[in-house]
Amino acid sequence: HQWGYEDHNGPDVWQDLFPLANGDRQSPINIITKDALYDPSLQPLLVDYDPHSAKVISNSGHTVAVEFDDGDDSSVVRGGPLMGNYRLRQLHFHWGPSDGHGSEHKVDGVDYAAELHIVHWNSEKFSSFVKAACAPDGLAVLGVFLKVGEPNRYIEKITDTFGAIRSKGKQSPFTNFDPSCLLPASMDFWTYPGSLTVPPLLESVVWTVLKDPISISCEQLAMFRSLLSTKETAGIESCCMTTNHRPVQPLKNRKVRASFL
Ligand SMILES: C[C@@H](NC(=O)c1ccc(Cl)c(S(N)(=O)=O)c1)c1ccccc1O
Numbered sequence: 264h265q266w267g268y269e270d271h272n273g274p275d276v277w278q279d280l281f282p283l284a285n286g287d288r289q290s291p292i293n294i295i296t297k298d299a300l301y302d303p304s305l306q307p308l309l310v311d312y313d314p315h316s317a318k319v320i321s322n323s324g325h326t327v328a329v330e331f332d333d334g335d336d337s338s339v340v341r342g343g344p345l346m347g348n349y350r351l352r353q354l355h356f357h358w359g360p361s362d363g364h365g366s367e368h369k370v371d372g373v374d375y376a377a378e379l380h381i382v383h384w385n386s387e388k389f390s391s392f393v394k395a396a397c398a399p400d401g402l403a404v405l406g407v408f409l410k411v412g413e414p415n416r417y418i419e420k421i422t423d424t425f426g427a428i429r430s431k432g433k434q435s436p437f438t439n440f441d442p443s444c445l446l447p448a449s450m451d452f453w454t455y456p457g458s459l460t461v462p463p464l465l466e467s468v469v470w471t472v473l474k475d476p477i478s479i480s481c482e483q484l485a486m487f488r489s490l491l492s493t494k495e496t497a498g499i500e501s502c503c504m505t506t507n508h509r510p511v512q513p514l515k516n517r518k519v520r521a522s523f524l
Pocket residue numbers: 321323325326327328353355380382402404458459460461468
């Protein structure tokens with residue numbers, strides 16, 4: 264039984280197989296900006312990525328991901344709400360069936376066309392991503408909103424590979440890529456304690472969501488939707504990855520902090 268985003272295996276039934284779906288610190292959330300607490304003690308968020316860490320780009324069936332060599336601390340994020348270094352592991356995207364929605368987090372109820380997640384793990388306290396993914400401060404995910412507008416020349420480097428990774432399970436070499444090129448000018452962020460937004464929904468993510476979006480053109484977005492969530496095997500008709508975003512979850516007893524006034 265493979266989880267997905269359709270009625271029979273989507274977010275509304277994930278709780279059947281993954282009980283954490285109804286947990287106390289689930290992601291994504293709607294960020295209500297007037298309730299966000301400005302915290303002057305928050306340090307700037309500092310990324311330091313080595314382009315040679317990028318290894319492959321893969322179609323996981325749920326999303327498209329660039330995977331990095333996380334064997335050393337050559338690509339890390341630190342500062343912000345984080346204690347110590349978090350090592351870069353992978354980046355991936357979430358989008359929707361139309362340009363009107365597709366991001367996972369919302370800001371004052373408004374969602375963007377898509378959202379980029381840059382996933383890191385706490386290499387000071389843990390020896391692997393899998394171990395870190397089970398601890399409350401094990402992962403740090405940097406969320407970046409994508410707003411429909413001008414074509415994005417760095418997103419183009421990603422969509423250029425889609426011909427080779429059209430179906431689920433396909434991967435292609437992808438190196439010499441620094442994810443900093445996908446960050447907006449301002450590193451102002453909101454931060455809150457949350458979870459993976461995909462099963463197993465582990466509650467181990469310190470979220471930092473950047474305030475400003477980056478651009479993506481509607482044609483580039485359409486290319487994400489042309490990726491297939493099915494394997495290439497003959498006989499099974501292929502289906503497009505038209506949507507892969509989880510609805511917003513209850514805030515419950517959490518506070519969102521802002522790094523800016
Ligand atoms: C199954 C899928 N894992 C994730 O997508 C994923 C993992 C961790 C986090 Cl923290 C998030 S999230 N959305 O909370 O940022 C998503 C996957 C596995 C292997 C390769 C590519 C790939 O995409």
